[in-house]
Amino acid sequence: MKRLLSVIVPLLIVFCLPVRVHAESAETSARAYALYCADNGELLLSENPDERLPMASTTKIMTALITLEIAAKEDRVVEFTEEMTAEGSSMYLTVGEKVRLSDLAVGMLMQSGNDAANAAAIAIDGSTKRFALRMNRRAAEIGLDNTHFVTPSGLDDRAHYSTARDLAKLMAYAMENDSFRKLTAQKSAAVDFVEPSGKRVIYPNHNRLLSLYEDCIGGKTGYTQTAGRCLVSAAERDGLTLIAVTLDDRDDWDDHMKLYERGFEDYAAITPEKTTEFRIPVVGGTSDEAAVYAKKNACVVAKKDRIGDVRTSVSLPPFLYAPVERNAEVGTLVYSLDGKTLGEIPLLSADTIAYDSRRRGFFEYISDVLGF
Numbered sequence: 001m002k003r004l005l006s007v008i009v010p011l012l013i014v015f016c017l018p019v020r021v022h023a024e025s026a027e028t029s030a031r032a033y034a035l036y037c038a039d040n041g042e043l044l045l046s047e048n049p050d051e052r053l054p055m056a057s058t059t060k061i062m063t064a065l066i067t068l069e070i071a072a073k074e075d076r077v078v079e080f081t082e083e084m085t086a087e088g089s090s091m092y093l094t095v096g097e098k099v100r101l102s103d104l105a106v107g108m109l110m111q112s113g114n115d116a117a118n119a120a121a122i123a124i125d126g127s128t129k130r131f132a133l134r135m136n137r138r139a140a141e142i143g144l145d146n147t148h149f150v151t152p153s154g155l156d157d158r159a160h161y162s163t164a165r166d167l168a169k170l171m172a173y174a175m176e177n178d179s180f181r182k183l184t185a186q187k188s189a190a191v192d193f194v195e196p197s198g199k200r201v202i203y204p205n206h207n208r209l210l211s212l213y214e215d216c217i218g219g220k221t222g223y224t225q226t227a228g229r230c231l232v233s234a235a236e237r238d239g240l241t242l243i244a245v246t247l248d249d250r251d252d253w254d255d256h257m258k259l260y261e262r263g264f265e266d267y268a269a270i271t272p273e274k275t276t277e278f279r280i281p282v283v284g285g286t287s288d289e290a291a292v293y294a295k296k297n298a299c300v301v302a303k304k305d306r307i308g309d310v311r312t313s314v315s316l317p318p319f320l321y322a323p324v325e326r327n328a329e330v331g332t333l334v335y336s337l338d339g340k341t342l343g344e345i346p347l348l349s350a351d352t353i354a355y356d357s358r359r360r361g362f363f364e365y366i367s368d369v370l371g372f
Helices: 056-073 101-111 114-125 128-142 164-174 178-184 252-266 304-309 362-370
Strands: 032-037 042-047 077-079 098-100 188-192 200-204 216-224 228-237 240-247 267-272 278-283 289-294 300-303 311-315 329-337 340-349
Touching: 032 164, 032 252, 042 164, 042 252, 056 101, 056 114, 056 128, 056 164, 056 178, 056 216, 056 228, 077 101, 077 114, 098 101, 101 114, 101 178, 101 188, 101 200, 114 128, 128 164, 164 178, 164 216, 164 228, 164 240, 178 216, 228 252, 240 252, 240 267, 252 267, 267 304, 267 340, 289 329, 300 304, 300 329, 300 340
Parallel strands: none
Antiparallel strands: 032 042, 032 240, 077 098, 188 200, 216 228, 228 240, 267 300, 278 289, 289 340, 311 329, 329 340
8 A cells, every 4th residue: 555644634823812901911929920832831921030039838839849759758647746836827737637748738728827837848858958958859850950859838038939930830830739739729728637537628719819810720829927918829821831929919819810811812822623644654563554643732922913923843753664653753843933833742653663674685675665
């Protein structure tokens, strides 16, 4: 059978026009702010995005993320002890009570519990200082160049700081964790205590933006007298995910909504309208071709007034060698604007094709390659 690379379904680009009121200004009351696109890692709007500032309980984004990661492997029971107590906001644990590690993440993301942060840190690493070392290692891995953690809770310390840019990157990273993403989106969450048995507490989320702004999908509040009001949030509309950060901002709720409206009005996610289907020849396999599709939920981002100028091209090899694994990346859809690459969407194999172990002669091999 003659096998040619062919496009079965034409590639279409879609986006939704804005339907909300125009955001007149991106001005905020914040000492520093950032509007960050989680889809392409771009800073869309900012002021003082790299100024090192105290970030209060937005610290708990990192603490809760690490806690949830470890709980996913072993959600052990933690007994609350005297050394875990902390001043400030609390999930109101008392000495001798027992909850699961994942419940401490609930206390952090709902109630901003300093006691929950300390309890998780000590349960995981034996002390808050050792846990802070873990936090800093992770920060380095993520590329948070202007962040340093001293406490798991975010209580003030001169050596405890971050920036609007770094916190945006951290939130985008944390939202890739399914447990974190699900929990931070909840307006309240329940904790069933192990000890005392039968005790159940429902904790409301301090993040009022979940109620004030329909596109909000999560976030973390913070406040100390030194740091002022701090807020990190995430919002999603028409496939576009944005992160807003404000530090030392007396009007943070309104400022986040203004930033989002500006971002969603000016930018759009570009995605294949439907699964873009290709067929590509396979050499030496149990099947002579494989289906290829665009990665789901992937997109590139462009300013809405330039959407019509975006160009798309397909980058695929002329054939694949067996074996071919399902979901293996075999090529890309390349989006460009003004001759520069705007972004790429992976093309993945839809099939698993094993190697054909039968002996194949030279002419059969050439026939496979040439498609005869």
